[in-house]
Amino acid sequence: MSQSNLITMDEFTIRETRKFPQATGDLSALLRDIGLAGKIINNQVRRAGLVDILGKHGATNVQGEEQMKLDIFANDTLIKILKNSTECAGIASEENDEHLSYEDTFSLNSKYVVLFDPLDGSSNIDVNAPIGTIFAIYRRVSELGKSCTEADFLQPGNRLMAAGYVIFGSSTMLVYATRLGVNGFTLEPSIGEFCLSHPNMKCPENGKIYSLNQGNSIKFSDGMQSYLNYCMESNKEEGRPFSHRYIGSMVADMHRTLLKGGIFMYPADKSNVNGKLRLQYECNPMAFILEAAGGKAVSGSQNILDITPTELHQRVPIFIGSKKMVDKVMEYVKEHEPVS
Numbered sequence: 001m002s003q004s005n006l007i008t009m010d011e012f013t014i015r016e017t018r019k020f021p022q023a024t025g026d027l028s029a030l031l032r033d034i035g036l037a038g039k040i041i042n043n044q045v046r047r048a049g050l051v052d053i054l055g056k057h058g059a060t061n062v063q064g065e066e067q068m069k070l071d072i073f074a075n076d077t078l079i080k081i082l083k084n085s086t087e088c089a090g091i092a093s094e095e096n097d098e099h100l101s102y103e104d105t106f107s108l109n110s111k112y113v114v115l116f117d118p119l120d121g122s123s124n125i126d127v128n129a130p131i132g133t134i135f136a137i138y139r140r141v142s143e144l145g146k147s148c149t150e151a152d153f154l155q156p157g158n159r160l161m162a163a164g165y166v167i168f169g170s171s172t173m174l175v176y177a178t179r180l181g182v183n184g185f186t187l188e189p190s191i192g193e194f195c196l197s198h199p200n201m202k203c204p205e206n207g208k209i210y211s212l213n214q215g216n217s218i219k220f221s222d223g224m225q226s227y228l229n230y231c232m233e234s235n236k237e238e239g240r241p242f243s244h245r246y247i248g249s250m251v252a253d254m255h256r257t258l259l260k261g262g263i264f265m266y267p268a269d270k271s272n273v274n275g276k277l278r279l280q281y282e283c284n285p286m287a288f289i290l291e292a293a294g295g296k297a298v299s300g301s302q303n304i305l306d307i308t309p310t311e312l313h314q315r316v317p318i319f320i321g322s323k324k325m326v327d328k329v330m331e332y333v334k335e336h337e338p339v340s
Ligand code: AHM
Pocket: 065, 117, 119, 120, 121, 122, 123, 213, 248, 249, 250, 251, 276
């Protein structure tokens, strides 16, 4: 395709919003700002092995986990870009204990708040495997003109306006979902623009790949263990055994799941009753994207998007991906331990 045929993310988003005469374009502007942060983070990620930014920072985040220097850079970049944005009233980040309200006049009158995991899968930086930035956008529930409040960030995923991720893989892509669908944009480095490359993305209804940290299986429930046996059993009719793929970087594992179908799981286990992944920064945005693409995401007892968060950093078990595969694992889990 010649460069003059490219559709930039900005052009695409504006065209989409024009489908709604009452739309103001505020969401397009916010997505553009997130795209800008993605490009700045991309620049640093691409130089990670060259500059002295690689390595542990020495600080720990609110969950007691080690932060890497690039995490801090990505976090600071998003916080600053969104502060300068005219469309964002405040943010909550996986790396910050509390939400942050922007107090300038533009921000106080902005409709949206943004939650993000600035650099997910950061333990993969050292080994040059894909990592990503995950974001989620809500319309605030607090009064316009005043500081945003924690309630703005504790809304269930079914109230999301948009969600997406930037994946720093063999190429850099920004994928975002609204209720209109899911579209993917690849960064064209020579012009510095995200360009439409994956229109109207759909997650296949069924798949042949299961993805989880199987090293934890000794701590899994009986239902999970028998589902894993089902995945590994040979059965030509159903196309099993399935392939196991696990990068250990949720954005990368989810990107593959969205494109190829399959299931990604981070279940509860005997020592982590709520699993590992965070509802507001990882599970809700990914569930919103997958559902908009025809997939499914559940915690075990309910749809991820129907959970009302009670605290900013809560964790939740997750089973997400092709609808039929999610239904199948739930059959096994519920047969062994009926959930309410
Ligand atoms: P992070 O936000 O600290 O990077 O942790 C989240 C990551 C996910 O990207 C990934 O799916 C998971 O942790 C891997 O965990 P584990 O090493 O326990 O399999």
